[in-house]
Amino acid sequence: MDFYGMGESTEPATFQRPQLAPELVVSRWFNTDEPLTLASLRGRVVVIEAFQMLCPGCVAHGLPQAVRIQQTFAAADVVVIGLHTVFEHHEAMTPTALEAFLYEYRIRFPVAVDMPSEASAIPQTMAAYAMQGTPTMILIDRQGRLRAQHFGEVSDLRLGAEIMASTI
Amino acid sequence: MDFYGMGESTEPATFQRPQLAPELVVSRWFNTDEPLTLASLRGRVVVIEAFQMLCPGCVAHGLPQAVRIQQTFAAADVVVIGLHTVFEHHEAMTPTALEAFLYEYRIRFPVAVDMPSEASAIPQTMAAYAMQGTPTMILIDRQGRLRAQHFGEVSDLRLGAEIMASTI
Amino acid sequence: MDFYGMGESTEPATFQRPQLAPELVVSRWFNTDEPLTLASLRGRVVVIEAFQMLCPGCVAHGLPQAVRIQQTFAAADVVVIGLHTVFEHHEAMTPTALEAFLYEYRIRFPVAVDMPSEASAIPQTMAAYAMQGTPTMILIDRQGRLRAQHFGEVSDLRLGAEIMASTI
Amino acid sequence: MDFYGMGESTEPATFQRPQLAPELVVSRWFNTDEPLTLASLRGRVVVIEAFQMLCPGCVAHGLPQAVRIQQTFAAADVVVIGLHTVFEHHEAMTPTALEAFLYEYRIRFPVAVDMPSEASAIPQTMAAYAMQGTPTMILIDRQGRLRAQHFGEVSDLRLGAEIMASTI
Numbered sequence: 325m326d327f328y329g330m331g332e333s334t335e336p337a338t339f340q341r342p343q344l345a346p347e348l349v350v351s352r353w354f355n356t357d358e359p360l361t362l363a364s365l366r367g368r369v370v371v372i373e374a375f376q377m378l379c380p381g382c383v384a385h386g387l388p389q390a391v392r393i394q395q396t397f398a399a400a401d402v403v404v405i406g407l408h409t410v411f412e413h414h415e416a417m418t419p420t421a422l423e424a425f426l427y428e429y430r431i432r433f434p435v436a437v438d439m440p441s442e443a444s445a446i447p448q449t450m451a452a453y454a455m456q457g458t459p460t461m462i463l464i465d466r467q468g469r470l471r472a473q474h475f476g477e478v479s480d481l482r483l484g485a486e487i488m489a490s491t492i
Numbered sequence: 493m494d495f496y497g498m499g500e501s502t503e504p505a506t507f508q509r510p511q512l513a514p515e516l517v518v519s520r521w522f523n524t525d526e527p528l529t530l531a532s533l534r535g536r537v538v539v540i541e542a543f544q545m546l547c548p549g550c551v552a553h554g555l556p557q558a559v560r561i562q563q564t565f566a567a568a569d570v571v572v573i574g575l576h577t578v579f580e581h582h583e584a585m586t587p588t589a590l591e592a593f594l595y596e597y598r599i600r601f602p603v604a605v606d607m608p609s610e611a612s613a614i615p616q617t618m619a620a621y622a623m624q625g626t627p628t629m630i631l632i633d634r635q636g637r638l639r640a641q642h643f644g645e646v647s648d649l650r651l652g653a654e655i656m657a658s659t660i
Numbered sequence: 661m662d663f664y665g666m667g668e669s670t671e672p673a674t675f676q677r678p679q680l681a682p683e684l685v686v687s688r689w690f691n692t693d694e695p696l697t698l699a700s701l702r703g704r705v706v707v708i709e710a711f712q713m714l715c716p717g718c719v720a721h722g723l724p725q726a727v728r729i730q731q732t733f734a735a736a737d738v739v740v741i742g743l744h745t746v747f748e749h750h751e752a753m754t755p756t757a758l759e760a761f762l763y764e765y766r767i768r769f770p771v772a773v774d775m776p777s778e779a780s781a782i783p784q785t786m787a788a789y790a791m792q793g794t795p796t797m798i799l800i801d802r803q804g805r806l807r808a809q810h811f812g813e814v815s816d817l818r819l820g821a822e823i824m825a826s827t828i
Numbered sequence: 829m830d831f832y833g834m835g836e837s838t839e840p841a842t843f844q845r846p847q848l849a850p851e852l853v854v855s856r857w858f859n860t861d862e863p864l865t866l867a868s869l870r871g872r873v874v875v876i877e878a879f880q881m882l883c884p885g886c887v888a889h890g891l892p893q894a895v896r897i898q899q900t901f902a903a904a905d906v907v908v909i910g911l912h913t914v915f916e917h918h919e920a921m922t923p924t925a926l927e928a929f930l931y932e933y934r935i936r937f938p939v940a941v942d943m944p945s946e947a948s949a950i951p952q953t954m955a956a957y958a959m960q961g962t963p964t965m966i967l968i969d970r971q972g973r974l975r976a977q978h979f980g981e982v983s984d985l986r987l988g989a990e991i992m993a994s995t996i
Contacts, residue, residue: 378925378932383887396649416928421882424920428882481564484652492660546757546764551719584760589714592752596714732985817900820988828996 342469346452349439356434372462377425386459406435409450465490510637514620517607524602540630542575545593554627574603577618633658678805682788685775692770708798713761722795742771745786801826846973850956853943860938876966881929890963910939913954969994
């Protein structure tokens, strides 16, 4: 099925010919007793909301949308994960600050802190996916393949359709 | 795929075991040169937004959602149709009034006037689908089978997923 | 007190040197047992929301704002009146249709039908105030003088300030 | 003029018989070349938005409302000031984090960091005004008297009216 153009979203070549999504590289997890891996989530669709706690578009749009996804789809089918990809204001968006943020905004799904890079301001998972900024919404299908990657706002209608397409 | 409970939406038995959707019974069309039938639209998903022009929930939620659907999905895959199912205030919601309404609200997709019944305030298509009121959103798959019927508000996320599921 | 520019709003000369507001010319009232006149409301601020029932901006913005005004200010200080100024689609926006509209949209404040003109599509009160279209929000002070007239959207902050200024 | 009840807002005794507002006690200023004092702003209405950068109600409602106030009223009449009253998560909401927040959220009006207290988690200005939490909106009239203090959301209509009343 085709969609009409969506200015801000980007579709990597992998969308047409999906390839295995790169594994998450994580320095710390919140809201989960043990670390998660994409490999261990095989069989379910994985929705990754890459955000920064001081990014207005993430707070106003991306994170509420991730919460709606978690509330709409059954956990047996769709897993929602937050990924804190800090690439600016590193001194302000520490894990300590993130913990307070998740508490105040009542984010209950697992949130990973993207592993900082020694060589760059861009953390490692963000680099592996070639993300352009935040918020970025990533869809991975039941087979672990990257199916969609949207930078900026994407509509709920389109996202709902893409999530369903990823379950098949 | 399962969804979590959605208070206001209703799922007919046909959703589990979809049956052929009843044909539209129409007294007049707007925004189309020739009458449409479900039979002639076979091969595409059909989204029917049943509304009344003086129904606040239709004006605030149902119709804008139908417009978003039309803007999101390719016309070759998904057809959006409005159905004016007048079951109250018949003297106020005449075809003449509807024509002015469609013009002012810039509704561009085809809109059918549901055929009045001689025996009841409920028009004929509304009765055939056993609709409970307006707005009601109906999804019909490529094979012409009724896949979902929602009375009241339904989220874009869920609707996007259901539309995609109906294309398969 | 000065305001920063508000694109769509218009300020008649009467705002700087307020003059007596023209009396309403009305063919029919809803939501009141007896006809109202500006003269009889002297001593209170009068807020007039001029609208058409099929005007999207009136339904989405103007009328909800009028309801908020009624809910915010004490009735002893501020009176809210709707004025149905039909200047197009006359055959669709009849008093019968308006009655159904007011019922469905739960408009409880008094609503006047602006008296049609024999010579023009513009009804008589609309002409007397030289309104440019709908929605138009009119503020009349305790002395019956026209203090502000806004065509299109005006912010609640500014309107709140102007209502307070009209009470003095 | 009376207002109808507004659940969340609180009106100190000073509203009926306004008294001089306590002076701000500030550890650091942002967005201003030199420190401000209420005394130096005498002659203008002062609107103080007391907030915490990780308070969702402040980010979604209080701060955007403060921006609208700044955009609506002339600077010669009304001054808007932010006051960062950190009373929880002190380790997350440092001045360094606040600086990044103000940059990302494009807050351009002067923002004061409320002076921490040695004896309490509540900073000093917050204590002097007996604020109950954040967001709190404070209105001070041209004579420097406290005219209104609202904890939680307050409508733009009411706030616009109160700001105008404070100018007189």
